[in-house]
Amino acid sequence: MRTYLYEIDSEAGIVPATHKCLFGGKVLKLHISRTLCALAFIAVPLTSLAHHSHGNYDLLNYKHLDGTVNKVIWLNPHVWVYLSVDDGQGTTETWALEGGGINAVMSRGWTKESLQIGDPISVRCHALRDGANGCLLGYVKTEDGVEREYD
DSSP states (O other), rough: OOOOEEETTTTTTEEEEEEEEEETTTEEEOOOOOHHHHHHHHHHHHHHOOOOOOOOTTTTTTTTEEOOOOOOOOTTEEEEEEEEEEEESSEEEEEEEEEEEOOHHHHHOOOTTSTTTTOOOEEEEBBTTOOEEEEEEEEEETTOOOOOOOO
C-alpha cells in the first residue's frame, strides 16, 4: 500500500503534493517523495556532527604545564583557557589551551566559576605541532590536587 501526500490547488483541485521553486525565471514543480523527505531529515542532523580536525596537535604525546590562569573564555565551539607559564629562565609565556565544547566540559562537572583568573593549575595537553604556545587541553589539576578531564 502506498501513501501519498496531497494538496489542494485552487485551479486543479486535489493533486499530489508539490514544491514550487524559481529556477531560471520559471516556476518548476518538483514532486516530493518520501525518500527525499527522509534524506533531508537524515542529512540535516548529520551536518551538525561535522567537526574540525585536531591534526594540528601532537595527539600521541602529552605536554605538562604548570601555571596561573590569566583568562577563561566560554565560547562555542570550545572553552579556552589562557595560562601564564614560567619558562624557567625568568620569562612568563602565555599558552592558549583549547578545551572541549561547552556541553562536554559542563558534563564533566566544570562550571564558569571552576577556573578563575589567578588560580594555579597543572595541565596535561597535546601541544601544537608547529611549536607555538598552544595545546589541546586534556586534563586539569586544580589546587585541591584532583586531576579532571577538560575535553
